[in-house]
Amino acid sequence: MTKRTSDTAKGSGNALRRRRTLLAWGFALPFAVIFCVFMLIPLVSSMTMSLTDITSRDLRTPFNVNFVGFKQYLTLFSDARFLHSLQVTAIFVIVGLPITMIIALAFAVALDKGLQHVNAFFRALFYAPVVASVVAVSVVWRYILQADGLLNSLLAMIGIEGPDWLHDTHYALPALMVMTIWRNMGTLMIIFLxxxxxxxxxxxxxxxxxGASEWRTFWSITLPLLKPTLLLGAVLLSVAYLQFFEESFVMTQGGPLDSTLSAAYYVYQKFGFGQYGIASAASWVLFVIIALVSALQFRILRSDD
Incomplete structure (x- = not known):
């Protein structure tokens, strides 16, 4: 009787585990289907296309596509425009990331020390650009930065003749940086706060x-304890900046003279030209760069654990 009872209990336990497993898979199945359809299959398809010479003309005759291995990647790194787009993206990240973090941290410290009953108002004020559509924000800033726009009108009031910000190779990329920094500092400010x-x-x-001063307290206590939060903000923002596209697409279309041509915009152009193979290769190069930067930052984040 004891053995039979034990076998019965074991069978009931196995049946319960099977029901729980089926229930878990039932909850996970919708996500798994969505992930496969919209993520896994496109990823595998783009990887496959990056190893072929597929173009828009081959969509009707897919069997004419040739496997070329890593030729598309070699072609990519011999393309001066792609290398220039990587350089523009690197400048955007290297310059824009620290400036955004410093401004966001300054505002976060100010709000942390400010009056509590007005903090909610300023949080909403600084965070409002984040929740606004990036396309709508870019359109507004495009009008502000035109040769006869609001910014140059304000400069003219004090006797300064402003340049055509978005059509000058010296000012187009800094202008996009200013707009992007203004839009993204709200996210980091909330995280830092x-x-x-x-x-x-x-x-x-x-x-x-x-007897420590406020400045000494900030450098010796606040900043070291805030390091994981700072690195988290750096990871999130660097991934976003490495993929910057909408600002360039709406405001400058990559110009003038490719001065605002980002890597993501280069990929978009190649897909638009129907060069699917090289566009897929460029997107995978950008993916690897993002993965390497993220892995490096997460390693730094774990270094003090």
């Missing part, structure tokens, strides 16, 4: 009792 408010006040009070 949450990190600042998680720091125990007892540590700051102990530093003050020991």
């Amino acid at each position: 949450a990190g600042l408010q998680a720091i125990p006040e007892e540590l700051k009070e102990a530093a003050a009792i020991d």
Whole structure:
């Protein structure tokens, strides 16, 4: 009887585990289907296309497509426009990322020390550009930065003749950076503010009792404890900046003279020209760059654990 009872209990336990497994897969199935249809299959397809010479003319005759291996990648890295697009993207990230983080951190510190009853208003004010459509924001800024736009009209009031910001190779990329920094600093500000408010006040009070100034407290206590939050913001923002596209597409179309041609915009152009193979190869190069940058930053994030 004891063995029979044990076998019965074991069978009931196995049946319960099977039901739980089926129930879990039932909940996961919709996501799995969506992931396969909209993520996995396109990823595999783009990887396959990057190893062929497929163009828009081959869509009706797919069996005429030839396997070329890594020829598309070699062609890509011999293309001066693609290398230039990587350079523009690198400048955008290297310059825009630290400026955005410094401004966002400054605003976060100011809000953390400010009056509590007005903090909610300023949080909403600074975060509003983030929730606005990037296309709508880009259109507004395009009108502001025109030769006869609002910015140059304000400069003319104080006797300064402003340039044609979006049609000058010297000013087009900095103008896009200013708009992007303004739009994205709200996200980092909220993240940094949450990190600042998680720091125990007892540590700051102990530093003050020991005679440390506010500046010394910030550098020796606040900033080290905020490092994981800072690196998280850097990861999120660097991934976004490496893929910047809408700003260039709406405001400059990659010009003038490719001065705002990003890597993502290069991929878009190649797909638009029907060069699917080389466009897929370019998108995978950009994916690898993003993955490497993210992996490096996450490794730094875990280094102090």
